[in-house]
Amino acid sequence: xxxxxxxxPLSDIALDAQNPRLGxxxxxxxxxxxxVYEIMRDWSLEELATSFLESxxxxxxxxxxxxxxxDGEDRLVVVEGNRRIAALTRLERTYEGIESSRxxxxxxxxxxxxxxxxxxxxxxxxxSRGEIDSFLGxxxxxxxxxxxxxxxxxxxxxxxxxxxxxxxxxxxxxxxxTDTVERNYIAFCILRQIEEIEDFDTKVVEERFSVLFLSLRxxxxxxFIGVAEKFGLEPSDVAPPIDDRHVxxxxxxxxxxxxxxxxxxxxxxxRDVDKFGRVLASEAGLRYLRNVTKPNLEQAFIASGGxxxxxxxxxxxxxxxxxxxxxxxxxxRTDQRVLDISKLMLDHAGQIKKTLELD
Numbered sequence: 574x575x576x577x578x579x580x581x582p583l584s585d586i587a588l589d590a591q592n593p594r595l596g597x598x599x600x601x602x603x604x605x606x607x608x609v610y611e612i613m614r615d616w617s618l619e620e621l622a623t624s625f626l627e628s629x630x631x632x633x634x635x636x637x638x639x640x641x642x643x644d645g646e647d648r649l650v651v652v653e654g655n656r657r658i659a660a661l662t663r664l665e666r667t668y669e670g671i672e673s674s675r676x677x678x679x680x681x682x683x684x685x686x687x688x689x690x691x692x693x694x695x696x697x698x699x700x701s702r703g704e705i706d707s708f709l710g711x712x713x714x715x716x717x718x719x720x721x722x723x724x725x726x727x728x729x730x731x732x733x734x735x736x737x738x739x740x741x742x743x744x745x746x747x748x749x750x751t752d753t754v755e756r757n758y759i760a761f762c763i764l765r766q767i768e769e770i771e772d773f774d775t776k777v778v779e780e781r782f783s784v785l786f787l788s789l790r791x792x793x794x795x796x797f798i799g800v801a802e803k804f805g806l807e808p809s810d811v812a813p814p815i816d817d818r819h820v821x822x823x824x825x826x827x828x829x830x831x832x833x834x835x836x837x838x839x840x841x842x843x844r845d846v847d848k849f850g851r852v853l854a855s856e857a858g859l860r861y862l863r864n865v866t867k868p869n870l871e872q873a874f875i876a877s878g879g880x881x882x883x884x885x886x887x888x889x890x891x892x893x894x895x896x897x898x899x900x901x902x903x904x905x906r907t908d909q910r911v912l913d914i915s916k917l918m919l920d921h922a923g924q925i926k927k928t929l930e931l932d
Contacts (some may be wrong), residue, residue, distance in 0.1 A: 574804060578632050580693040586638065588613065591702075592655050606643050613659040614672075621660035622680055625690055627787070628662070628725070628757075629749030635695035648697060658694075663718045665691050670791040679898060687750055691782050721769040726761035729754055733808045740808065748841055759803055762814045767827060768819075775832045791850035798826050821835050826853075829862060839870040851879040 588609040591600055595612060604612075627898030640647055651658050667677040668686045699705060732743045740758070744751045759829030763785065768775050778785060788794045795801035799819030803811050815823050830849070832838035839862070840849050851874060852858035862868045897919070905911040925931070 576637050578695050578697055580695055580798050581649060581693045583658070583665060583694050584651055584657055586636070586664075586694060586696065587643045587650050588655050588658055589651050590643075591652075594655070605620070606648070609655075610659060610662055613655065616656065616659065617681065618656065618663055619676065621657055622664045622677070625661060625681065625682055626687065627773055628753050629687070629744075629747070630690060630693075630695060631725075631747055631749060632695045635697050635824075637699055638696045639699050641914060644660060651696075652699065652702055661691065661694065690750075721918045722760070722786060723764070723779050723780075724911055726757040726764075726782065729757045730761045733758055736807075755804065755808075756789050758808060759800060759814055760789055761932045763789075763798075763800070763823075766813055766815055767823070768923055769825075770824065773824075773827070773833065777833075778827065781831060784830065784840065784846065786847065787843050788846040789897035790838075791847055792824070793850035793854035794846070797850075797853040800830070825862070827905050829868070837867070839873065845870060847877060847889060848874050855879075 587606040590604040590606070590609050591607070593600075595604075595609065599612060602608075607756070630739045634657065636651050636657055638649040638651055641650045642648070643650060649670065663672055664678065664680070666672040667674070667681055674679075679752075683749075696859050729743055729747070732738050732746065737745070739865065740754045743749075747754070764775070764778060767773065767778055789800070792801065795804065797819075798815055800814045803814050827833070828836055829839050831894050840846060848870060852862065852870070857879030858879075860872045861876040865872075902911065902915075
């Protein structure tokens, strides 16, 4: 068995028509690679895609492949890691505009296409399908294992500090994105700085390290704890990331983000870190957090005026949808379902008129 990690473009790798997860009927149906993708594209792949965008495709997550004929040509066929390849495929097709799912379009918003992610997919080539069982025992028991987020960050810090490497050099070694490497390192330096705060239990921070990591993507969070200027510097200029002027802000940030003692965290879902950043950027939002005994993120968000943008979005979407419906609604003037929905819409419109005191 050769456990050498190699790299290939995503286009050279095919999904496995014999994947046990497909079910017997599909496996015996002579599916093409595209048929397999069409089945798998609706599996739960968003979390994997988000991980790829945040952290890249780490070599220790290499898929296991064999060489087989697919659709008339020899291809690398995935015998372990099909969901990873399906997620990567759907992500690439979203960037290319082939996939039109709103959820997937939202995943790539404000994110440049990570070309290396699709051009250098790590894989290990096996000689036959029979080799897979013994290799999986090695992979999951004594060999390559999935690392927790703080372990990944600690490994990055080790490469930087012990080998004197820059972010780009680390990126090339582990297959991640440069900005992800940088954010992991700064987050790990913050974790070490948190450990120096007296009477503070850092265990909960380490357990939810991914939330700390994700929160640093938000510019308002960066400014609040004073690390915005650390991004873009060389690693040697980062530590300590937070100066004395912002230590008190760090204490508040930790308390609100992770909780401590009898104080509950106000951010319980990593998807809410941007909402949290909006609160930190608002004086009204900060006053609420500092003065209320048991603050709530939704109330803090409202206090910061953040819900105003949501109202803009909801009303705008409803208006443009209605405008689009007007072009064909006359064709269904006797359809009872259309009539019922239209009556409900008019009731809502009447309530808006009354609430806003519109003429």
